[in-house]
Amino acid sequence: MNSSSSTPPLKGPEADAIEATAAVWLGRRDRGMSEAETATFIRWLQQDARHAEVFAELDDTWKSFNRLRVARPAGMGRPDADLLAPRRRRHRVLWACAALTAAAAVVFLALAWPRVPGANLHRNVVTAVGAFQKMDLPDGSVVQLNTDSAIDVQYTAGERRVRLVRGEAHFAVAKNPDRPFIVSAGQVAVRAVGTAFNVRLRSSAVEVLVTEGKVQVNDSVQGGSLLMARAEEPTPLLVAGERATIPLQAVTGRAAAAVAPVAPAEVERALAWQERRLEFEDVPLAEVVAEFNRYNTHQLVIDDPRLETRRFGGTFRADGYPAFVRLLETTFGVTAERSEDRTMLRLK
Known part of the structure; x- marks a missing residue:
């Protein structure tokens, strides 16, 4: 049998421990690490190749994750559950993702x-x-x-x-x-x-x-x-x-x-930006759009006055405007016209 230098697969308690530690480091990175924490994090990555592998996988999963609470107008059906759910991945990654405090995967x-x-x-x-x-x-x-x-x-x-x-x-x-x-x-x-x-x-x-x-x-x-x-x-x-x-x-x-x-x-909503989140509670769409536009070079434009005062609530990643636009299209009867630098929003 030929010898192999590949990294042993993760199993059992060892896998859980590495995933839990990776989740902690991802949360620390997103709220900002001190110089000492950064040095400790680098040492942890260098200790075992599997540390970097699990951290990268968890980071990739978190980028696809948006936590949405939708305030629906009267008479509107339930939103599409698949739209509100994170992309499905291996069980161990979803477990670790659930352990994170809400934060977007933005290196700062x-x-x-x-x-x-x-x-x-x-x-x-x-x-x-x-x-x-x-x-x-x-x-x-x-x-x-x-x-x-x-x-x-x-x-x-x-x-x-x-x-x-x-x-x-x-x-x-x-x-x-x-x-x-x-x-x-x-x-x-x-x-x-x-x-x-x-x-x-x-x-x-x-x-x-x-x-x-x-x-x-x-x-x-x-x-x-x-x-x-x-x-x-x-x-x-x-x-x-x-x-x-x-x-x-x-x-x-x-x-x-x-x-x-x-x-x-x-207060929590006002400071959600520290965790790369935007939180809204029954606010006009015009205000939601203005907040998304603060965080993104791609701008959302309301091209229908009837939309401006419709009220919404939810929690989104600061860079999660694509998911929000899809939500408007699938649940609230909005047509989105996309170009390279902006998305125009109109009622159907």
Whole structure:
């Protein structure tokens, strides 16, 4: 019998262990790995050729996976189950896929800068359409940058400042009362000590969502808070579970922010982009299309006014517009006319 150098096939508990580990690494990769995690991941891949094989197979399966929750108009039949299901593959891969937290298979970069707490730093970071980046800042703070976004990072010995030039970013801030962390977007300055919050710069407003702790929301030009004063607080603060919306045309020096409580489920939807997902809950199709278009160079265009206000709910991969369009065609009576750079949507 000839000897063979082929890799032994996976069997039993050993197969389950490798698949479970591969699933964990896929989830870590998609939420962003630190420099140390990346080194450990590479070592794991090099330990056994089967590690890389299983990881690649799991990655390929995940690319075909969309989790859809469909809000159907009254009188509409049930959606095609085959459309909503992931592509069928071997049992062991489907088991591992089920173990993942929802994330899309998009490789994105973790930037690690020298961790010198008091060092000066000036960096510009930009993401392309559909790209994401996670940055470990020198002080231990972490920034996650969404699609088509740009930030300007400036650290000095006495202050940590980030300017959101465009797009959206989430900040997990390392506590340091002697060195405030300030994020500016338009004429809005968000000041934190140790907290986590999301900032989105829209065409007409700045949105600030606090997920942990509390922040000040100030006028970056004239100073002063943009929040209404509260009797129990000498300094107005935006706290965890609240969102402030500040129009870009707001009159400076006045309480211009509209503050609203945000339920945990809504917070999860707002931050789903960190896992490369888009989540919708009973929203007009025009809003769904606008979100897909943020993440893709191929644009969806509603070419029928009757479609714009139809409401939908569901969870999709950020790059999953083809599956969404197929869903509209097969379930909601929509005709899709596809070209190289866009898809026109009309009612039949």
